[in-house]
Amino acid sequence: MEEIDKEMLKVQEDLVKVANAKKDYTDLANRVEDLRNEKEKILLNVAKEKNEQSRLMELEEFLDNQELKIESYDEELVRKLVEKIVIYEENLKEVFKSGLEVEIEN
Incomplete structure (x- = not known):
């Protein structure tokens, strides 16, 4: 990200x-816009990764506080862990809140 900031600063200086x-600066203005968009994408990805890490840590903490042996269906556990279950003709896909996806073949 630091590299993008440095390049953006240089391009902005060139633009000025x-x-x-009083020359055509369209290409430089477009480059500045491209760099801003690239930086925004990187920042969004970083935020997304932090959010996923946070959810995984919450999940790990929750699991650490559970009994080690699950002997029957636990509604609370399912609601904490599972985002959704998608049913297809040939298989199931279980999507966990952590982002992990597991396909179960019939």
């Missing part, structure tokens, strides 16, 4: 020089 010289 070209604009002050």
Whole structure:
């Protein structure tokens, strides 16, 4: 990300020089916009990864506080762990809140 910031600063400086010289600065303005968009995508990915890590830590903490042996269906456990179950003709897909997906063949 630091590299993008440095490149964006340099391109912005070049943009100011070209604009002050009353030359066409369209390409430089487009490059600045591209760099801003790239930086925004990186920041969104970082936030998404932090959110996923946080959910995994919550899940791990929850599991650590559970009994080691599950002997019957536990509604609370299912609601804490499972986001959704998708049913297909040939298999099931279980999507956990952590983002993990497991396919179960019939």
